[in-house]
Amino acid sequence: MNPFASSRAGRAGPWLGIAPGLALFLTFALVPAIAVVGMSFTDISGMPNVPWHWVGLDNYRRFFSAGAVAANLDVINRTLVFALSVTVILNALALLLAVLLSGRLRGAALYRSIVFMPVVLGVTIVGLIWSLVFNPTGGPAASLWSSFGSSSSFLGDPKLAFTLIIFVQIWAAIGTTMMIYHAGLMAVPADLYEAARVDGANAWHRLRHVTIPMVAPAITANMVISIVGSLQTYQIIYVLTGDRPTTSVLALKVFSIGFGTSEQGYAAAVSMIQFVLVAVIALVLLTYLRRRETQL
Amino acid sequence: MTVLHDAPSAGRLQPWPADEQRRRPRQWSPWRLINYLIALAVVALYVLPLLFLLNTALKRPGEFSADPVGLTESLALGNFVDAWTQGNFGALVANSVLYALVCAAVSTVLSVLIAFPVARNYVRWSRSLRVLFVISLFLPNAIVAQFQLVLQLGLYDTRLGYMLLMTAGLGVGPLLVMGYLRSLPRELDEAAAMDGCGYFRFVWTFVFPLCKPVLGAVFILQVIGVWNDIIGATIYLASPELRTISLGLFTFYGEYGNNQWELLAAATLIVAAPLILLYVFTQRLFISGAIAGSLK
Numbered sequence: 001m002n003p004f005a006s007s008r009a010g011r012a013g014p015w016l017g018i019a020p021g022l023a024l025f026l027t028f029a030l031v032p033a034i035a036v037v038g039m040s041f042t043d044i045s046g047m048p049n050v051p052w053h054w055v056g057l058d059n060y061r062r063f064f065s066a067g068a069v070a071a072n073l074d075v076i077n078r079t080l081v082f083a084l085s086v087t088v089i090l091n092a093l094a095l096l097l098a099v100l101l102s103g104r105l106r107g108a109a110l111y112r113s114i115v116f117m118p119v120v121l122g123v124t125i126v127g128l129i130w131s132l133v134f135n136p137t138g139g140p141a142a143s144l145w146s147s148f149g150s151s152s153s154f155l156g157d158p159k160l161a162f163t164l165i166i167f168v169q170i171w172a173a174i175g176t177t178m179m180i181y182h183a184g185l186m187a188v189p190a191d192l193y194e195a196a197r198v199d200g201a202n203a204w205h206r207l208r209h210v211t212i213p214m215v216a217p218a219i220t221a222n223m224v225i226s227i228v229g230s231l232q233t234y235q236i237i238y239v240l241t242g243d244r245p246t247t248s249v250l251a252l253k254v255f256s257i258g259f260g261t262s263e264q265g266y267a268a269a270v271s272m273i274q275f276v277l278v279a280v281i282a283l284v285l286l287t288y289l290r291r292r293e294t295q296l
Numbered sequence: 297m298t299v300l301h302d303a304p305s306a307g308r309l310q311p312w313p314a315d316e317q318r319r320r321p322r323q324w325s326p327w328r329l330i331n332y333l334i335a336l337a338v339v340a341l342y343v344l345p346l347l348f349l350l351n352t353a354l355k356r357p358g359e360f361s362a363d364p365v366g367l368t369e370s371l372a373l374g375n376f377v378d379a380w381t382q383g384n385f386g387a388l389v390a391n392s393v394l395y396a397l398v399c400a401a402v403s404t405v406l407s408v409l410i411a412f413p414v415a416r417n418y419v420r421w422s423r424s425l426r427v428l429f430v431i432s433l434f435l436p437n438a439i440v441a442q443f444q445l446v447l448q449l450g451l452y453d454t455r456l457g458y459m460l461l462m463t464a465g466l467g468v469g470p471l472l473v474m475g476y477l478r479s480l481p482r483e484l485d486e487a488a489a490m491d492g493c494g495y496f497r498f499v500w501t502f503v504f505p506l507c508k509p510v511l512g513a514v515f516i517l518q519v520i521g522v523w524n525d526i527i528g529a530t531i532y533l534a535s536p537e538l539r540t541i542s543l544g545l546f547t548f549y550g551e552y553g554n555n556q557w558e559l560l561a562a563a564t565l566i567v568a569a570p571l572i573l574l575y576v577f578t579q580r581l582f583i584s585g586a587i588a589g590s591l592k
Contacts, residue, residue, distance in 0.1 A: 002418035003489035013495030014413035021406030028464035032441035120575045122524025124542045128564045138364035264440040275436035
């Protein structure tokens, strides 16, 4: 019960306080998220004052039409490869780093802070730093390549560009994931390691049978965050290469269709396809990991 | 640089305390050496790109293309002046500071006004409101619908429209504050109400100061979110005089990215410097904010 409710002002106060924030959230976040479903059945454009029509499932048919389906399945495939490889490598490395930089090492906290830095710097600065490093006319990467007697145009190379993007994404995002694992590790009771050691467990056994089961909830959280995040992220790709046939993912397609060619009805349909993909994968993964947690 | 966990507390909680108990603190086992080498390599992977950026920024125009990886022969601080004036960074920085501070301040205040009565169940539908904010984090990608809305409201290409969207779009604030409020005693509200303290006076003089730690994290999270936003700024800020520093840097990259890396590196450092400084001084807030933010 609201203890301030004895006066009229005290009864109205909570709602008066909630109203502006809730109105802002409903108007600019929730209503658009629902409206995007309706928009996906129209041919609305991004240009003001152009008439629009209901077109039924045309946008979805167009996405899977004979002329477009090969390229679009390629994009879906690349979205999945991106999300899967980022999630798996990111989590494996982040957990290893968290164990490695766990406080036993002198200066571990400083090392962790350094690894966390890209999270603060943001996508534009991270993108420019790596564009400079991968500068084909003579960056550090080019010198390294040439010392092995080879050369590459890096982000300009259609075969290599996507791999480099995955690398940069992992480099930039590992700080947060590592910090969550670190927080999980700090909560593991010290006696467990002592008991394991008394029982003759070596470093690998301790990692496998003490650390991993104990941080299983953090693994679940991190895996779900990473997969949902990496299925939706496109800013780093936008900065590093832009929308190219060899590097594009679904989320970047939504942006480049919606604001490049201004076909926002079609972009809304791609949004919905992306949403279904994210929802299905997140639910399956969550169910699987929750079940694993109890088995570990 | 203040570090996240100072040595004594980290020492108490470290995962393998048995090592300390065997009392051989200075002994160099091969495993320990490998541990340090890996840590060193990781730190190098994060520090070297930044140092390379600084090295490039200090080169004279043309020096980079002549010798990209070599140590700079000059301290061409003029690059910073040139980048600042050619990119018109003064106006861009002023815009970004305005957007970041206004959005962060407004959404921090709104977060508390929403979170306090909801966390305390002082309003009907508290539970539904909480669920609503959790759901908001898993909504479909609505950029095209948001754009249509902003267009209809006549807010396209205005400071107000951009700030409203950025304030509404960063929805973790209320959830973070709700989580924190659970640790504050409810008896305080009752005592204050008994003494005749009004609702808003109580929120202002008690809830805000008591929530300071989490509000710092919410504020900082919003500041970096807005400062680093590139997509929102690209979509909504068409007029050059409204643009942000991140967008300005990205435009600058489009103009100078091919041949004038000395200027571009200087520009990148100008944009990164305030973030790095802020990070060094408010690291705890940054990290707790980012972890909580990603845990959504």
